[in-house]
Amino acid sequence: MAAADPIDVTELRRELIRPSSLWQRIDFVAETGSTNADLAAAARVGALPGTVLITDYQSAGRGRLGRAWTAPPGTSIAMSVLVRPEGIEPPRWTWVPLLAGIAVADGIRAVARLPALLKWPNDVLVGGRKLCGILAERVETPSGPACVVGMGINVGQQTTDLPTPTATSLTISAAEAGAIIPPRTALIAAVLAELELLVRRWEAGGDETAAVRGYAERSDTLGRRVRVELGERSVQGVAEAVDRDGRLVIRTDAGIEVLGAGDVVHVR
Numbered sequence: 594m595a596a597a598d599p600i601d602v603t604e605l606r607r608e609l610i611r612p613s614s615l616w617q618r619i620d621f622v623a624e625t626g627s628t629n630a631d632l633a634a635a636a637r638v639g640a641l642p643g644t645v646l647i648t649d650y651q652s653a654g655r656g657r658l659g660r661a662w663t664a665p666p667g668t669s670i671a672m673s674v675l676v677r678p679e680g681i682e683p684p685r686w687t688w689v690p691l692l693a694g695i696a697v698a699d700g701i702r703a704v705a706r707l708p709a710l711l712k713w714p715n716d717v718l719v720g721g722r723k724l725c726g727i728l729a730e731r732v733e734t735p736s737g738p739a740c741v742v743g744m745g746i747n748v749g750q751q752t753t754d755l756p757t758p759t760a761t762s763l764t765i766s767a768a769e770a771g772a773i774i775p776p777r778t779a780l781i782a783a784v785l786a787e788l789e790l791l792v793r794r795w796e797a798g799g800d801e802t803a804a805v806r807g808y809a810e811r812s813d814t815l816g817r818r819v820r821v822e823l824g825e826r827s828v829q830g831v832a833e834a835v836d837r838d839g840r841l842v843i844r845t846d847a848g849i850e851v852l853g854a855g856d857v858v859h860v861r
Contacts, residue, residue: 617643668749690729700784710813722761
């Protein structure tokens with residue numbers, strides 16, 4: 594996959610970096626442990642918001658709750674971005690990974706022509722199976738707090754490369770739908786362009802109205818009966834909304850529960 598579909602960082606820089614752009618630096622490394630860990634470390638010693646780090650292979654990729662995430666070299670898009678939304682206070686940055694999810698879903702729809710949807714809080718699905726996971730982490734930098742957002746998009750994996758039958762890749766989903774697999778460079782460009790648009794709209798509006806609406810339009814969780822695993826307990830009910838803080842609102846038999854985190858199972 595790496596030789597057949599290389600990531601063209603020169604093209605990405607040419608397309609995405611401008612004086613007024615959200616993205617000001619795009620780096621590529623052939624292999625690393627974790628793009629999130631690397632970018633967070635760089636931020637702590639002065640890397641600026643607007644930095645993007647992409648790799649062909651992560652040997653120690655991480656998901657939520659410390660779960661490991663890996664893929665054969667050249668078969669995925671593993672990238673992290675460093676952002677500090679202007680005029681948005683850090684307590685409201687819970688929306689950053691949700692906006693990243695919207696950007697990934699819209700990028701996949703635009704260049705792969707696949708009906709990507711969102712599973713709260715941090716997964717992108719195609720055909721009900723996970724295609725992408727997102728992990729956001731706050732980091733303290735010399736100029737104040739910032740947010741590192743990692744995105745891991747399955748592109749070239751075959752079924753035997755995936756950890757569970759509930760996962761998929763663009764290769765698998767495109768074959769099922771009779772669609773064409775886009776170059777990884779084109780998909781990265783589309784996702785970063787969408788994320789810039791979403792962040793700039795958020796900054797300009799000053800609130801989460803557009804984000805709430807946009808997330809609901811792309812959600813595969815809202816309107817479903819779900820079970821949310823919270824460690825020592827679980828919550829079951831109908832997912833009714835995502836609120837202005839990005840939390841999931843569930844109507845249970847006992848009333849309304851509002852959850853800021855948890856593992857969601859779509860109950861069929």
